[in-house]
Amino acid sequence: MDDREMTGASARRRRRFDGWTLLVWIAGGAVYLFLVVPVLVIILSAFSPNPYPEFPPTEFSLRWFREVFQSEPWMRAIGFSLWLMVIVTALTVALGTTAAYGISRLEFRGKQALLSFMLSPLMIPQVVMGIALLYLFTAMGIIRTMAGLVIGHILVSFPYVIRTVGVSLSNLDPKLERASMSLGAGPVQTFFRITLPLIRPGIVAGGVFSAVTSFGEVSISLFVVSPSNMTVPVRIFNYIDQTFDPSVNAISVLFIAVAVLALIIIERTIGLTKVM
Amino acid sequence: MARTNRTPGAESAGKYRRNLFSWVMLTPGLIFLGAFLAVPFLLLFVISFRDVDNWMNMLPTYSLNQYLEVFTSRFYLHMIWTTLWVAVATTVICIALAYPAAYLLVRAPNRTVRTALYVILVSPLLTSVVIRTFAWIVLLAQNGLVNEVLMKLALISEPLRLLWNLGAVIIAYVQVMLPFAVLPIATSMGEIDPRLRQASMSLGAGRLRTFWKVTLPLTIPGMMSGAIIVFSLAAGSYITPLLVGGRLQPLLPLAIYQQVLQVANLPLGAAMSITLLILVGVLVAGMGLILRRWEGRMHG
Amino acid sequence: MSQIVLRNISRRFGANWALKQVNLEVREGEFFSLLGPSGCGKTTLLNIIAGFLEPTTGEVYIGGRDITGLAPYRRDIGMVFQNYALFPHLNVFENVAYGLRIRKMKKAEIAARVERCLAAVRLEGFAERMPHQLSGGQQQRVAIARALATEPKVLLLDEPLSNLDAKLRKDMQTELRSLQRRVGITTILVTHDQEEALSLSDRIGILGDGELKQVGTPLEIYRRPANRFVAEFIGQVNLIEAQALPGADRPPGTLAFAARGHFAAPGEPLRLYAEEHPSLAGRESVLFMLRPERIRLSPEPPEGAAGVVELRIESVVYAGSAVRIAGVLPGGGELSALSSDPSFPVLPEPGGILYASWEPGDLIPIE
Numbered sequence: 001m002d003d004r005e006m007t008g009a010s011a012r013r014r015r016r017f018d019g020w021t022l023l024v025w026i027a028g029g030a031v032y033l034f035l036v037v038p039v040l041v042i043i044l045s046a047f048s049p050n051p052y053p054e055f056p057p058t059e060f061s062l063r064w065f066r067e068v069f070q071s072e073p074w075m076r077a078i079g080f081s082l083w084l085m086v087i088v089t090a091l092t093v094a095l096g097t098t099a100a101y102g103i104s105r106l107e108f109r110g111k112q113a114l115l116s117f118m119l120s121p122l123m124i125p126q127v128v129m130g131i132a133l134l135y136l137f138t139a140m141g142i143i144r145t146m147a148g149l150v151i152g153h154i155l156v157s158f159p160y161v162i163r164t165v166g167v168s169l170s171n172l173d174p175k176l177e178r179a180s181m182s183l184g185a186g187p188v189q190t191f192f193r194i195t196l197p198l199i200r201p202g203i204v205a206g207g208v209f210s211a212v213t214s215f216g217e218v219s220i221s222l223f224v225v226s227p228s229n230m231t232v233p234v235r236i237f238n239y240i241d242q243t244f245d246p247s248v249n250a251i252s253v254l255f256i257a258v259a260v261l262a263l264i265i266i267e268r269t270i271g272l273t274k275v276m
Numbered sequence: 277m278a279r280t281n282r283t284p285g286a287e288s289a290g291k292y293r294r295n296l297f298s299w300v301m302l303t304p305g306l307i308f309l310g311a312f313l314a315v316p317f318l319l320l321f322v323i324s325f326r327d328v329d330n331w332m333n334m335l336p337t338y339s340l341n342q343y344l345e346v347f348t349s350r351f352y353l354h355m356i357w358t359t360l361w362v363a364v365a366t367t368v369i370c371i372a373l374a375y376p377a378a379y380l381l382v383r384a385p386n387r388t389v390r391t392a393l394y395v396i397l398v399s400p401l402l403t404s405v406v407i408r409t410f411a412w413i414v415l416l417a418q419n420g421l422v423n424e425v426l427m428k429l430a431l432i433s434e435p436l437r438l439l440w441n442l443g444a445v446i447i448a449y450v451q452v453m454l455p456f457a458v459l460p461i462a463t464s465m466g467e468i469d470p471r472l473r474q475a476s477m478s479l480g481a482g483r484l485r486t487f488w489k490v491t492l493p494l495t496i497p498g499m500m501s502g503a504i505i506v507f508s509l510a511a512g513s514y515i516t517p518l519l520v521g522g523r524l525q526p527l528l529p530l531a532i533y534q535q536v537l538q539v540a541n542l543p544l545g546a547a548m549s550i551t552l553l554i555l556v557g558v559l560v561a562g563m564g565l566i567l568r569r570w571e572g573r574m575h576g
Numbered sequence: 577m578s579q580i581v582l583r584n585i586s587r588r589f590g591a592n593w594a595l596k597q598v599n600l601e602v603r604e605g606e607f608f609s610l611l612g613p614s615g616c617g618k619t620t621l622l623n624i625i626a627g628f629l630e631p632t633t634g635e636v637y638i639g640g641r642d643i644t645g646l647a648p649y650r651r652d653i654g655m656v657f658q659n660y661a662l663f664p665h666l667n668v669f670e671n672v673a674y675g676l677r678i679r680k681m682k683k684a685e686i687a688a689r690v691e692r693c694l695a696a697v698r699l700e701g702f703a704e705r706m707p708h709q710l711s712g713g714q715q716q717r718v719a720i721a722r723a724l725a726t727e728p729k730v731l732l733l734d735e736p737l738s739n740l741d742a743k744l745r746k747d748m749q750t751e752l753r754s755l756q757r758r759v760g761i762t763t764i765l766v767t768h769d770q771e772e773a774l775s776l777s778d779r780i781g782i783l784g785d786g787e788l789k790q791v792g793t794p795l796e797i798y799r800r801p802a803n804r805f806v807a808e809f810i811g812q813v814n815l816i817e818a819q820a821l822p823g824a825d826r827p828p829g830t831l832a833f834a835a836r837g838h839f840a841a842p843g844e845p846l847r848l849y850a851e852e853h854p855s856l857a858g859r860e861s862v863l864f865m866l867r868p869e870r871i872r873l874s875p876e877p878p879e880g881a882a883g884v885v886e887l888r889i890e891s892v893v894y895a896g897s898a899v900r901i902a903g904v905l906p907g908g909g910e911l912s913a914l915s916s917d918p919s920f921p922v923l924p925e926p927g928g929i930l931y932a933s934w935e936p937g938d939l940i941p942i943e
Contacts, residue, residue: 038408098301125512191297216405258402477648480650570665576709
């Protein structure tokens, strides 16, 4: 054995074993497991033919998916939720993008307070927001209408767009806008020709968040929704509040699929790590 | 040529035009929030002072009766207390679990692992809270998975009553809200200059001590923003407690939901809502203050 | 006695060897610099000494003890980082006291020690400041005080001055050196700034491509570079390849050579006379180094010089204390010279002619 090999071997022997790092990795792994297990359980149950979940699963079946697709009320709810999602997303993106742009380009006293106000729907107890809107819509006469539902959903999706577009705007080099204006473009032209194309990733991410938020919203919807025109989450809520129906598993799998799709869109447009 | 040597007046006119445009852009959003966020809360505030008759009809008189009822009855005071400690417990557990999870995210050995962890973290945020809570019913019900597995392993002979208590509420809350704690802590952690940890070790501090004295204090901003979101969500949700805890849990959001939709005592519901709003607001503002103090200390 | 000994240190990252078989001994109380271009492995080597990286092969000894597998926090080293790495949540006092608190010293003792350390770096009265309230130079001094507070056996400096502006850097160099002398601590400085290394160090190790190319005093490194890499890396040089002319006429005590690529007239190689030196004995071809500042320039051919060559001026760069002149020989081949300011009352013009000469001892054979 030559000298070099020996020193290599002795260095390896002395390599220290790090107990703490190992412990943290085990703990972290357990936390991710805790996060993912309920989702896996739903997916497994959805593909099982039995009305009650079992573990480990014994058979594979699409029975509950068939039941969902053959059920007229479920399909109507899905259609309604999707329709609502499209309207809410379009309106929220338009309102949120313009507001985020306006506030980012202005300097005035109380700007920070105004920004907090714009983000506050994230933090206000949802039950409180629900009943406040219930009272208002009752007074306005739009309770249990599509309009009320749209307004409620915009309210909770709005902060996400403000945030994602705000991040894009603050990463934008202000010199680009100044360059455009020095070349003779006015503020409106500069916004549409320079700013808008450059903050598109933030807008897309905000749109995805609005869509997903609207599609899954239940806390406010419960207060303002009409019994004849229910969204999917409200219908699920009513179902599991009263009975146990495995077709909810199948519906849930559809929701998870939408979430994964949304993730893929975000990853493709700006990358996951940048949004959150 | 004229453009290059503009007079000061022309320049301020350009600035005025830009500012005007920005205000025009901001206005629709502000009007919307004013009409559907500020106005309803004013309305809620006003209604909370109205009186009701025995059939829960609103009377045109104003008084503090609703607040007196909330703050003098043992029932409601106990409820406020329970709501707060459930929210605090949820927050503390979330933060504690968030650190190892954030560590894994920051130290993920490669992009694939990191993306996988991100998907696990973010996908619950994109799934409806009803569905996430429903998963816990499937797991914890009498004939649910946990009981089934425990029975199969012969650890228990009778199914345990895992649902319909505050423990179930907290477990479900933690799982639903954990990502809100992990993401900001991971961001804070990722921003720490690795040389600070090296400096600490070169001065003789081991890994554990370096965590307590360097990593933890430097992640306080992330920890506080995570805590603020988790706390306000846990103090204000009613869907999860209703589904896994049952209607009878002494939680304020639950009581508000029932007061309004079932008892239909609107002013009392409004007074309870304002109480909840102020409680959450005060605590969140307190945490925000700590956060700003700390950041002021570090960055001036 | 050697304080730090590196034996056969190699380090691989993936398929690349960042360090190859480095052997080095640093003496007690010595100020040693690791100098090299970026990516040469010098920071890797420092991190191995500090314990943040483990060598793929080889061992590290401090004070005779093998510490290769020891965690960084058990090595008793002080380290100063390029960006200072002050803890942003602790004030100056708490930063300096950090290592002392880890060692569970008594409160009064800590206070006294911190005060002494802050005085040593001339920062009395700054104890309550937060790092973000300090200038770059002040942060630098806190970092040094923090590293010295625990009275470590070894001080490691990772490009500590590169974030400071030029004037402040000069002041800090002087201060660092005198502080190191006073404390008498064995110090390793990693730097890519050759002037810094030359002016601060007792000895310098030149690293290139993961190998230690030369170890020596600043004088040795500058005046007698061991190889082409060191010659080209340290200062400006004219490198001239030459062929021995054994039978040729030559001044006493010298050897004669014919330069390759440098022509005194078209087709006539420049004749060089180098001092006799054991390393030149019997060599056919030699690489000579000629420092620009060794070349004398004059408007008329000087009397009695060993070799004089005509130089057509290509460029003149005035740098205050010195004038850098680059020119071409009549038959081809470039030469660059450095003269002090007073030697040219009127700056020469490009296109003009000057006469260059040097002493045989100025031609340094390398390799």
